[in-house]
Amino acid sequence: MKIQVLGGHGGLAQGCSTTSFLIDHKLLIDAGAVASKLSVLDQSRIDNILISHCHLDHIKDLAFICDNCFGVKGKPFEVYSHTTVNDIIKRHLLNDIVWPDFTKLPNEMNPTMHLNNLIPEKKIRIADYDVTPVKVKHPLDAMGYIVENQESAILFTLDTGPTERIWELARKNKKLKAIFTEISFPNRFQSVADVSEHHTAQTLRPELEKMPSDIPIILTHLKPNFRHEILKEVEALGLKRIHVLEKDGEVFNF
Numbered sequence: 001m002k003i004q005v006l007g008g009h010g011g012l013a014q015g016c017s018t019t020s021f022l023i024d025h026k027l028l029i030d031a032g033a034v035a036s037k038l039s040v041l042d043q044s045r046i047d048n049i050l051i052s053h054c055h056l057d058h059i060k061d062l063a064f065i066c067d068n069c070f071g072v073k074g075k076p077f078e079v080y081s082h083t084t085v086n087d088i089i090k091r092h093l094l095n096d097i098v099w100p101d102f103t104k105l106p107n108e109m110n111p112t113m114h115l116n117n118l119i120p121e122k123k124i125r126i127a128d129y130d131v132t133p134v135k136v137k138h139p140l141d142a143m144g145y146i147v148e149n150q151e152s153a154i155l156f157t158l159d160t161g162p163t164e165r166i167w168e169l170a171r172k173n174k175k176l177k178a179i180f181t182e183i184s185f186p187n188r189f190q191s192v193a194d195v196s197e198h199h200t201a202q203t204l205r206p207e208l209e210k211m212p213s214d215i216p217i218i219l220t221h222l223k224p225n226f227r228h229e230i231l232k233e234v235e236a237l238g239l240k241r242i243h244v245l246e247k248d249g250e251v252f253n254f
Contacts, residue, residue: 001023001024001147001149001152001154001177001253001254002023002024002025002251002252002253003021003022003023003154003178003180003251003252003253003254004021004022004023004025004249004250004251005020005021005220005245005248005249005250005251005252006020006021006022006032006033006034006037006038006248006249007019007020007032007033007037007248008021008220008221008245008248008250009220009221009222009223009224009245009248010057010159010182010184010198010221010222010223010224011057011223011224011225012057012224013224013225015224015247015248016224016227016248017032017033017036017037017248018032018033018057018058018060019032019033019052019057019058019158019159019220019221020032020033020034020037020061021156021180022034022038022046023129023147023154024128025042025045025046026045026046026047026048026127027046027047027048027049027050027126027127027129027147028046028048028049028050029049029050029052029145029147029156029158030050030051030052030058030059030158031049031051031058031059031060031061031062031065032057032058032059032060032061033061033248034046034061034065035061035064035065035068036061036064037248037249040068040069040072043065043068043069044068044069044072044073046065046077047075047077047078047127048077048078048079048080048126048127049062049077049078049079049080050080050081050126050131050133050145050147051079051080051081051085051086051089052081052085052142052143052144052145052156052158052159053081053082053085053138053139053140053141053142053143053158053159054084054085054088054089054092054140055139055159058158058159059089059093062079062089062093062094062113063093063094063098063099063102065077066094066100066102066105066112066113067099067100067102069112070102070105070106070112071106073112076110076111076112076113076114077112077113077114078114078116078126079113079114079115079116080116080117080118080124080126080131080133081115081116081117081118081143082117082118082120082133082141082142082143083117083118083141084140084141085140085141085142086115086116086117088140089115090103090115094113103115118133118143119133120133120134120135120143121133121134121135121165121169128149129147129148129149130147130148130149131145131146131147131148132145132146132148132169133145134146134165134166134169135165135166136157136158136159136160136163136165136166137160137161137162137163137197138158138159138160138161138197138198139197142158142159142160143158144156144157144158144160144166145158146166146169146170146173146176148173148175151175152175152177152254153173153175153176153177154176154177154178154179154180154254155170155173155176155178155179155180155181156180156181157179157180157181157182158182159182159184159197159198159221160181160182160197160198160199161193161194161197161198161199161203162199162203162206162207163207164210167207167210167211167212170211170212170215171211171212173212176212176215177215177216177254178215178216178217178218178252178254179211179212179215179216179217179218180218180220181199181204181207181217181218181219181220182198182199182219182220182221183198183199183200183201183204183219183221183222183230183234183244184196184198184199184200184221184222184223185198185199185200185223185226185230186200186201186226186229186230186233187200187201187202187233189226190202190203198221200230200233201230201233201234201236201237202233204219204234204237205237208237208239214241215241216241216243217239217241217242217243218243218244218245218252219234219242219243219244219245220245222244222245230244231244
């Protein structure tokens, strides 16, 4: 699988875009940067979108990808998430107040976007991939995803604090090739990380013991204003298998 990190930060600043991973040019995980990073033609080639949770940095470009591809794409974007998340998207984003409801435009029989509800830990076939959604430790029914094709499996926790179940499933997966997970705050903001259910280096350390050994770990979601401080604290962990995202646009092949 080819993983293109369209946006890999926990905030929006010059040179830092919010979360979006594009798999093989056609499966999108989270919509924090897709509209600003891809041409309209490339946006229209995306068929399926997995949304981890409803925070703005993960859903905001659903509004713009619909706007850009309205009348361009011959079929709706199929968006998959927990029912809690889909309800929030409808109520607070695509609500005909903040933004047009593209689940009904141009009409309900032929919308620009179709929302699909996922059941945690129920594997679903989406195009060429088997996708397992797993609840993680983050507000409002947030989920991570294990995405598999015939050769490989890639795990994305997206936003999470210390969690358990996704690592239990990861340790059983013999095809697992990489883990994309998060670190958001420096250690001195541990109380903020705890309340918001994110990681620091000091909570990530014991989390690594839960993960399958010898699997590469790519860290994303660093807050731009704390990036250099977080990098020093991750480096102090002294683990060679950790790769901190250097910049948006990085591409990984597994």
